[in-house]
Amino acid sequence: MPSHFTEVQQQFMAHIRDPNHNKKPINIEERRMAIYRDLFFNNVEGFVSSAFPVLKSLYTKSGWQNLIRLFFSQHNCKSPYFLDIAGEFLEFLATSYSKQSTDPDFMLELAHYEWVELDVSVAQAQEHEAALQTNQVTNAGLLLSCLARNLSYTYPVHTISKGYQPESPLTEPCYFVVYRDSDDEVQFLSTNAMTALLLSIIEAQPGINLNLLCQEVARHAPQFSQEQLYQGALNTLSAMAERGVIVTKS
Template sequence: MAHIRDPENNKKPADVEERRMAIYRDLFFNNVDGFVSSAYPVLKSLYTEQAWQRLIRHFFSMHDCKSPYFLDIAGEFLTFLANDYEMQSDDPAFMFELAHYEWVELDVSVAQKVAQEVKLSAHKVTSSPLYLSSFARNLSYSFPVHTISVDNQPSEPTAQASYFVVYRDSDDEVQFLSTNAMTALLLNIIESKPGADLNDVCQAVAEHAPQFSQEQLYQGALNTLSAMAERGVVVTNT
């Protein structure tokens, strides 16, 4: 196994012929490469093929995956970048944020619904306990990850963070929604205080935005959360 993971630094077992061992070397590595590459197409496009293969080999040889499922390999790669990988001079500064943004699409696409979740009608936002859907992720990044491409690679974070909600709609399609700081704050409060009602949420927001009146906060929160309820981002519970 050590040879299969890192053949340059671990000799082939003497009792296995090269032809057979080569099959296993290619099979294992190509499987891992395929799962990672399909999950991170934008990140991959920023590297030469040789540099990408080197990165995947580093992941394959150094990281001990905690899950036996092929579907979890992309998440294991993100864990590797976060905890075990030392960025190289040719890695973009936004490497981890872009990888996380791309991984979230897969994460949301396979997320399991919490049994007690119920779709929330917009007109019931004022009278229902509020929850962030198990199909939704409230995100913020210091780089504009949604615009990154081969021809657009920022070297410094933007002055303002980029906010997104990634969610699975009623047709099981993953959607990306650009939001703002206030929407992110509302959803963060709901996520951290599951079951809070609209008044509770507004009181929590007031601590962060004292420049707004209670009426302004209430109307703004009502409009935003009603729209999020329509999209299935905010739900209620049985």
């Protein structure tokens, strides 16, 4: 049987999360309860707003508050850390949120694009990864850095603003690599379909070498000769190695 203290805790948190549907514990005065309600909600709203400034700008103040309130009251966060709140909000949008007529169709893609900057900024470097020199690309085992993300979107997420909200997807996806450079600054690099394919194969087959990589690419792009694929992949991966997007095993 739960203790009285446990019951009060559960009532307290249920009221904090959703005060409209859960009564406060009877022994806590309203003034103090209001302080707790505002403190918890405002902290969460602040972290989400700082992580998704463009998405927030597309909503009225009340519309944004309502969205955060739904997240706050409905989503069960898996992490206790404030730093993870943005990722939890993205998961909420992707898995349990019912899109409203006032939400843009590109909502989830834009949210992901904004979140990935935070994700890369706090990613932990891995000891098994070593910098890849450009003259090593031809022979080394290739890895996508743990500090890099290979991304594609059907909307031009990098251009969306309050003044520009596309109504339909692009005819071709837009591709990006988001990575943390040697100065620990997050960089956004626009790429293309072939670069995205190269990186996706490397990500799926860590340690693959250039020759095997080109054979894999040839299955998707049979219109190119092996020599064309090899030279194109070498040039692209050399540039990615210089940026630290591609690494090798230490």
